[in-house]
Amino acid sequence: MSASHDHNQDDAHTGPIKTPKQLAWAVLLAFVVPILVIILLANYVSTDTKPAAGTGALDAQAVAERIAPVGRVEVKDANDAAALRTGEQVFQAQCSTCHASGALGAPKLGDAGAWGPRIKNGVEALLTSALKGKNNMPAQGGGEFSDFEIHRAVVYMANQGGAKFEEPKAPAPAAAAAN
Secondary structure, eight states: OOOSSOOHHHTTTTOOOOHHHHHHHHHHHHHHHHHHHHHHHHHHHHHSSOOOOTTTTTHHHHHHHHHSSSSOOOOOOTTOOSOOOOOOHHHHIIIHHHTTGGGGGOOOOTOHHHHHHHHHOOOHHHHHHHHHTTTTBBBOOTTOOOOHHHHHHHHHHHTTTTTTOOOOOOOOOOOOOOO
């Protein structure tokens, strides 16, 4: 190597900061810029256009929604004969889903061959199966229909399949309470 030193080679290894004044500015900006960015982000996040979680928690409407009942009880007069549906109406509303097409092994409406063995067991056995459920058929008791309406539907379907069951009589109205 030569004894003379090339100054152009040293310039390639130096940084952009050449004076102490430049160093002071670089250090100052290295602290100030991130702090300003953090402050601006915090202001952006906490603006009034975005309500914070829980700010409306004590509003009357919010309280009413939280304490609203989950369900409600409807009391039906089981003795109101006008409100009771016929066996055919119950069949159309509930039973036809499976019994019209024979889905899930249900005996089809009017199929005497499928209903024959069931009819031999009697109307009470059919009613018990309808109210408590059997095989793929879910229980029907306690649902939208009263047990009396389910009884009517069972008699309707069985009679369509060849039975000669008598239509159940509507329950007698309850005696008026004495004042």
